Amino acid sequence: MEWIRAEGPRRLVLISTGGTIASRWQGSGYAAEASGDDVLAGAALPAGISVEVVDLFKVNSSRMTSSLQLTLLRAVHDALADPGVDGVVVTHGTDTLEETAFLLDLHHTDPRPVVFTGAQRPLSAEDSDGPGNVYDALQVAASVHDLGVLVVFDGRVHAARGTVKTQTLAANAFADPLEESVGRLGFGSVAIRRTPERPEPLPLPPAAHAPADETAGSLPRVDMIAHHSDADPLFLDTAVEAGAQGIVLVATGAGNATPRIAESVSAAVAKGVLVAVTTRVFAGPVAELYTGGGAVDLVRAGAVLTGTLRAGQARIAVLSALLADVAPARRTQLLRRLLDGSAHPEPTLLPGGVRTSAPAEAAAPAAPAAASASEAPAEQLKARTA
Numbered sequence: 001m002e003w004i005r006a007e008g009p010r011r012l013v014l015i016s017t018g019g020t021i022a023s024r025w026q027g028s029g030y031a032a033e034a035s036g037d038d039v040l041a042g043a044a045l046p047a048g049i050s051v052e053v054v055d056l057f058k059v060n061s062s063r064m065t066s067s068l069q070l071t072l073l074r075a076v077h078d079a080l081a082d083p084g085v086d087g088v089v090v091t092h093g094t095d096t097l098e099e100t101a102f103l104l105d106l107h108h109t110d111p112r113p114v115v116f117t118g119a120q121r122p123l124s125a126e127d128s129d130g131p132g133n134v135y136d137a138l139q140v141a142a143s144v145h146d147l148g149v150l151v152v153f154d155g156r157v158h159a160a161r162g163t164v165k166t167q168t169l170a171a172n173a174f175a176d177p178l179e180e181s182v183g184r185l186g187f188g189s190v191a192i193r194r195t196p197e198r199p200e201p202l203p204l205p206p207a208a209h210a211p212a213d214e215t216a217g218s219l220p221r222v223d224m225i226a227h228h229s230d231a232d233p234l235f236l237d238t239a240v241e242a243g244a245q246g247i248v249l250v251a252t253g254a255g256n257a258t259p260r261i262a263e264s265v266s267a268a269v270a271k272g273v274l275v276a277v278t279t280r281v282f283a284g285p286v287a288e289l290y291t292g293g294g295a296v297d298l299v300r301a302g303a304v305l306t307g308t309l310r311a312g313q314a315r316i317a318v319l320s321a322l323l324a325d326v327a328p329a330r331r332t333q334l335l336r337r338l339l340d341g342s343a344h345p346e347p348t349l350l351p352g353g354v355r356t357s358a359p360a361e362a363a364a365p366a367a368p369a370a371a372s373a374s375e376a377p378a379e380q381l382k383a384r385t386a
């Protein structure tokens with residue numbers, strides 16, 4: 001699919017939030033301080049495009065909060081309320097860009113594009129990659145539609161869902177570990193190879209209707225807990241005591257932890273906490289294969305497997321399920337729906353009734369196990385990949 005910009009002038013809104021693309025040297029390190037106009041001033045404007053700038057924040061994105069993300073969600077919504085606007089570009093720090101972009105994608109109902117970009121080298125650097133990325137993002141925002149929220153970086157177009165920061169410093173900062181990028185920038189055109197899969201978008205959460213400072217205190221707490229050899233369930237228990245309504249367990253391997261952690265998950269779920277399990281491994285799905293504290297037991301304890309979504313985006317899915325206007329009893333089901341929109345279809349039921357993160361409601365009842373996951377994971381893995 002080759003997208004060439006429609007004839008006629010295009011009107012875009014650029015929302016500036018900070019990040020390296022807006023950073024200058026502060027004497028001891030870089031920090032975001034430049035305005036959206038400064039960010040735009042360095043970039044060439046593609047012909048026929050006019051840009052209105054909204055200065056929203058000046059933060060480096062490791063300081064991003066749910067409250068700021070909801071403010072941005074509302075700002076994008078407000079920008080698109082003007083039917084004369086053809087698309088929105090958001091400039092953002094790269095550290096948490098994948099989280100913010102995914103939150104917006106889960107709530108994006110408009111055919112017009114929202115395109116995130118940023119930089120790995122600061123605004124003040126002579127060789128900053130910011131101007132080129134802004135030019136490309138404007139070009140994409142002026143050309144495509146019906147692709148949801150996108151990330152444009154280093155000449156590539158990525159879907160928000162599934163895309164993670166894979167390079168700390170190099171210019172090609174983003175990738176989806178399992179998929180080719182959605183497209184790339186060509187000479188005056190945008191080549192799109194696939195349409196990202198997305199679940200039915202959510203309406204704006206009630207919290208996004210109110211000014212951020214009024215809601216900041218009432219936003220649900222969602223903690224992320226990393227598993228490792230020697231991991232102590234204390235941190236999961238403490239998160240619950242601290243009032244977490246959601247927890248993302250960043251497990252090892254295909255979603256495995258320990259029997260003690262499975263007990264803590266069970267206690268958390270009994271208290272109404274939404275627990276999701278992802279993995280610290282770079283690529284591949286989490287799957288119900290192992291018992292003895294593995295994903296089989298974590299699911300039995302009430303946790304939801306996050307398919308191929310990595311920790312940052314899994315946390316955003318949990319947060320979005322908690323923010324949605326649904327009864328607490330339906331949140332797990334909603335979370336599964338948000339995870340189901342994965343661009344990577346879930347592996348199907350395996351021999352022995354073993355399945356991956358397909359929704360429990362949707363999955364066929366497990367057949368009596370010919371060989372349980374604990375007895376024969378290797379055979380089942382082989383069957384899966386056959």
Ligand SMILES: NC(=O)C[C@H](N)C(=O)O
Nearest residue numbers: 019020060061093094095
């Ligand atoms: N390249 C960047 O934008 C990194 C920066 N620390 C940020 O996320 O704000």
